[in-house]
Amino acid sequence: MSFTIYPDTVSTPQRPQYFRNNRSTTADAENVVCTLYANSTAVGTWRKSWGTSAVGYDFDIDVRSFTERSVAPYLGEKTSFFGETGSKGFIANPDAYTPYYLYTELEVRNSSGFLETVTGSGETSNTLYCVNAVTPLSSPFMRQYYEPSATGDFLFLNAGPTAQDVSTSDAYFLTYLQRGTNAANFIYYNAAGSEIRNVVVNAGNQSSAEGMRTIKCGPAQMFGTGSWSVLSGTLPSSMASVSYYTISVGQYVGSTYTRSSELRRFDKVEACSWHRRIFWFGKLGGAEQYTIKGRIEQRQRDTGQIAQFAPFWDIDTNPPVQSYSRGIAKTEVSGQVTLDVTEPCTPEVSEWLRYLRRSPEVYILDSAGNYIPVTVEPSEAIVDISRTGTAEAKFTLILGAENSQEI
Numbered sequence: 512m513s514f515t516i517y518p519d520t521v522s523t524p525q526r527p528q529y530f531r532n533n534r535s536t537t538a539d540a541e542n543v544v545c546t547l548y549a550n551s552t553a554v555g556t557w558r559k560s561w562g563t564s565a566v567g568y569d570f571d572i573d574v575r576s577f578t579e580r581s582v583a584p585y586l587g588e589k590t591s592f593f594g595e596t597g598s599k600g601f602i603a604n605p606d607a608y609t610p611y612y613l614y615t616e617l618e619v620r621n622s623s624g625f626l627e628t629v630t631g632s633g634e635t636s637n638t639l640y641c642v643n644a645v646t647p648l649s650s651p652f653m654r655q656y657y658e659p660s661a662t663g664d665f666l667f668l669n670a671g672p673t674a675q676d677v678s679t680s681d682a683y684f685l686t687y688l689q690r691g692t693n694a695a696n697f698i699y700y701n702a703a704g705s706e707i708r709n710v711v712v713n714a715g716n717q718s719s720a721e722g723m724r725t726i727k728c729g730p731a732q733m734f735g736t737g738s739w740s741v742l743s744g745t746l747p748s749s750m751a752s753v754s755y756y757t758i759s760v761g762q763y764v765g766s767t768y769t770r771s772s773e774l775r776r777f778d779k780v781e782a783c784s785w786h787r788r789i790f791w792f793g794k795l796g797g798a799e800q801y802t803i804k805g806r807i808e809q810r811q812r813d814t815g816q817i818a819q820f821a822p823f824w825d826i827d828t829n830p831p832v833q834s835y836s837r838g839i840a841k842t843e844v845s846g847q848v849t850l851d852v853t854e855p856c857t858p859e860v861s862e863w864l865r866y867l868r869r870s871p872e873v874y875i876l877d878s879a880g881n882y883i884p885v886t887v888e889p890s891e892a893i894v895d896i897s898r899t900g901t902a903e904a905k906f907t908l909i910l911g912a913e914n915s916q917e918i
Contacts, residue, residue, distance in 0.1 A: 514613065514636040518651045521688065523644040523796070524579035526651040530613050530636055532570040534561065542618040542626065543570050549581040549611050558618070574611065578641045583607040584792045584872040589882060592725040592798040593790055596682035596880045597735040601695075601715050601724050604686065607796060608723035611639045640721060642688075644668070644796035645866075656795070657688035664759075664773045668723070668797025671863050673775055676802070678782035679750050682876075683729035684790070685775060686797030687760055692771050693718040694763035695726055697733075699747055702754040710744035711768045718762055725798060728758055730779065743768070754779055787850075789908075790882070792872035801864065805854035815844035850875075850885075850908040861902035868906050875908065884911040 516522075517529040534540065546556045555577045561568045583590045583606040594602045617632040642653060656666050668686040677683055693716060699708040716722060727733075730750050739746065742763050747753060755778045761771040786802050793799035822836040856864070867873065868890055874882040888907040896902060 513634075516637060516639050519653060520637065521640045521642065521653045521657055522651060523642055523646055523653065524575050524582065525643070525645055526575070527573050528575045528578055528639060528641070530570075530572040530574065530639070532572075532615075533564070534568045534570070536568070539619065539629070540570075540617040540632075541620060543572070544616045544618060544628065545572055546614045547574050547577050547611060548614065549577070549609055550605070554581055572613065574613070574639070578609070578611060578639075579643075581611075582609040582641045582643050584643070589874075590792055590798075590872060592684050592686050592723075593874065593882060594684065594725065594727055595732070596729070596876065597731055598727065598737040599732050599735055599739060600727050600737050602684075602727065603716075604723040604725055607642065607686075608688070608721075609641045610721065611641060612636050638721075642668070642723070642796040643792075645794040657690045664771060666773050667775060668793070668795040669775075669799060670793050670795050670797075670866065671799060671801070672859065673773065675775075675777055676780040677729055677777045678780050678786075678802070679730045679734075680782045681729045681788060681802065682727070682731050683777065683800060684798035685726040685728050685758060687724060687726075687772060689714065689716050689720065689722045689724045689760075691718055692716075692760045692762060694742060694768060695758060695760045696768055696770065697728075697746075697756055697758055699753045699756045701752055704754075707752060708744060708747050710739075710746050711742040711763055713740035713742055713763070714760065715740070723797075726758065726760075728777075730777075750779060788876050789867070789885075790874045790876075791867050791870040793870070794866040799863075799867070799870075801860075801867070803852055803854055805852065805856075808851040810849045810851060812847045812849055813844065814846075815841045818842050848910045849888075850910070852904070852906050852908065854904040856902055856904055858900070858902045861904050864904045864906075873908070875910075885909060886911060 514530045514532050517531060522528055542558045542560055544558055546553055559570055559572050561570050591604045591606050592602055613636040615634055617629040618626045619629055621627050656668060658665055692714060694711050694714050697710045698706055701707050734749055755776060758775050759770045759772045761769050786804050787807060788802055790800045818840050820838060822832050822838045824831045868887045873885050873887055875885055877883050885908040888909060890906040
């Protein structure tokens, strides 16, 4: 019993995910008993009956209801690609790239009319890999994120602009599917646009291995603690002479590096003390990050309900109601600390930040570089201002660690 995986062996639980077995007859199978495994652990068992198609009889087994529960983000946990902000290296992301396979056995009715398992019919399917990405309705495939094609290199799982500004104090997490790669290439340029260093580092995985990886590649990380396993070239000692740098991933064989991915560019800018760095689980299933440069207003918000009731009477006192007796009180009291953000930007950046407002996992950094969880209130943005080519993103961040308990 062989299976075909639809739409692809790498796909998203935001769309149906099928294991299909096509059969020419139903004489040897009335049902198939399916057990789905995630990371080699059984997550569900059920029966499936066959259906007809233009080419015979099909067992179409949709596993989406299971896969969407077994891949990051998880409530209360920080996804692995949000790593240390001051150290260099690569991060494996098994929580955000989950392997699944199906074990099946056929069932038939015996002479007494009872269902029984067909001896020796057990079979294990090929592996389905799941990334929690949002893909267009018209294109559920993710091949452009792991497989170079005639139309271009494969793409990183970061949906933002391919050229971004970073200050020397910034962290950046560049996420990709590692299939067919084993190295990363950093090329550093000076202000004149001349190449000053070309370095290839070992990514720490076999090119034949499946998985998701993240490069810690912001200036604060590249020149922070830890070390790279350098395959060729020499790393600069600081960002002093660097104006911008590019990063790609690919294969290093012998002494030759061949690029497989798109090229990402990082332009050095000056750091400002009032800027805030924000990180979120992106629409492609990878890390996203952005520096808020606009207006940030920190507010304290206290809410509650007013309750009215009859004052307490004491018939043994005169008067029976004292001057301090209350007939009104506040209940369901809670407090929040919020950051109201107004960010002038381009229409393209405004569209990208739309997925920040929709993300289930968002962080800002405190002064010590610690991740602080925040929730983005439902909001809207000006995506284009007529005749200016500009836009404005507005949203409110609720600091989860600052919320007070209800009284």
